[in-house]
Amino acid sequence: xxxxxxxxxxxxxxxxxxxxxxxxxxxxxxxxxxxxxxxxxxxxxxxxxxxxxxxxxxxxxxxxxxxxxxxxxxxxxxxxxxxxxxxxxxxxxxxxxxxxxxxxxxxxxxxxxxxxxxxxxxxxxxxxxxxxxxxxx
Amino acid sequence: xxxxxxxxxxxxxxxxxxxxxxxxxxxxxxxxxxxxxxxxxxxxxxxxxxxxxxxxxxxxxxxxxxxxxxxxxxxxxxxxxxxxxxxxxxxxxxxxxxxxxxxxxxxxxxxxxxxxxxxxxxxxxxxxxxxxxxxxxxxxxxxxxxxxxxxxxxxxxxxxxxxxxxxxxxxxxxxxxxxxxxxxxxxxxxx
Numbered sequence: 215x216x217x218x219x220x221x222x223x224x225x226x227x228x229x230x231x232x233x234x235x236x237x238x239x240x241x242x243x244x245x246x247x248x249x250x251x252x253x254x255x256x257x258x259x260x261x262x263x264x265x266x267x268x269x270x271x272x273x274x275x276x277x278x279x280x281x282x283x284x285x286x287x288x289x290x291x292x293x294x295x296x297x298x299x300x301x302x303x304x305x306x307x308x309x310x311x312x313x314x315x316x317x318x319x320x321x322x323x324x325x326x327x328x329x330x331x332x333x334x335x336x337x338x339x340x341x342x343x344x345x346x347x348x349x350x351x
Numbered sequence: 352x353x354x355x356x357x358x359x360x361x362x363x364x365x366x367x368x369x370x371x372x373x374x375x376x377x378x379x380x381x382x383x384x385x386x387x388x389x390x391x392x393x394x395x396x397x398x399x400x401x402x403x404x405x406x407x408x409x410x411x412x413x414x415x416x417x418x419x420x421x422x423x424x425x426x427x428x429x430x431x432x433x434x435x436x437x438x439x440x441x442x443x444x445x446x447x448x449x450x451x452x453x454x455x456x457x458x459x460x461x462x463x464x465x466x467x468x469x470x471x472x473x474x475x476x477x478x479x480x481x482x483x484x485x486x487x488x489x490x491x492x493x494x495x496x497x498x499x500x501x502x503x504x505x506x507x508x509x510x511x512x513x514x515x516x517x518x519x520x521x522x523x524x525x526x527x528x529x530x531x532x533x534x535x536x537x538x539x540x541x542x
Contacts, residue, residue: 305425
């Protein structure tokens with residue numbers, strides 16, 4: 215297990231030549247799982263190329279690299295989720311997101327809240343500029 | 352959860368959030384409803400602004416929010432079904448065309464059929480949730496206290512007065528808790 219705050223800032227390391235390609239600054243999520251990260255060297259690494267999110271460095275295989283910047287994609291960057299409010303789809307607030315628990319393959323297992331119990335990852339419906347929307351229990 | 356009673360003033364300033372994206376697209380400026388039926392028509396809107404100064408200069412939005420585009424009213428946000436929920440005022444837009452004289456019940460005098468004045472309307476009480484509606488009014492009584500009137504006791508309403516039955520004077524609810532119980536009982540009786 216790891217957390218989103220650990221993934222952000224990790225150094226991206228290409229396995230083929232052990233070259234470093236910056237630190238992770240942006241994270242894109244789709245269907246409850248990280249599907250790509252972007253570094254401050256403007257390298258975008260799809261999740262399929264990443265060996266594990268649990269290491270001290272983010273190791274990846276260069277063969278899977280894409281030149282498409284995450285900023286060109288419409289999906290929200292989860293690197294901005296920390297500190298956002300979590301809202302039930304009915305409009306009830308659940309507090310502030312402190313961090314996100316992730317598995318080694320980048321799946322979201324839970325939202326860690328600043329105050330109150332964690333929220334299961336499978337309840338997450340969307341995340342945007344204002345809030346993470348979760349389903350009612 | 353999602354069926355709590357809220358005062359109208361608690362809705363003012365709530366963010367309007369697109370439930371499909373998590374983006375905030377506006378904030379509530381005022382509640383628009385039909386006083387005769389209690390049906391919520393929708394909301395007028397302000398632009399979103401962070402911080403006191405930004406809020407001050409954010410200003411009102413021309414667009415309105417129809418109740419049909421609202422997914423749910425909650426204690427922390429008004430949730431809409433899409434980012435396209437806000438609409439430019441058009442002919443026939445019930446929110447934009449609501450008569451402010453008839454629709455504004457603030458400061459209405461609450462009077463029994465026999466003419467006894469019970470107080471002044473200071474707010475509306477909204478049933479939150481997926482089917483939001485106005486269920487009553489909060490009054491300020493002549494002795495400076497609070498009281499609550501359910502919509503079912505309303506016999507007539509205008510922009511200046513709200514008429515209730517004579518015997519209602521003895522049944523005024525002094526707090527939101529007992530009013531909530533009464534509203535639940537009325538709802539149960541109606542279903």
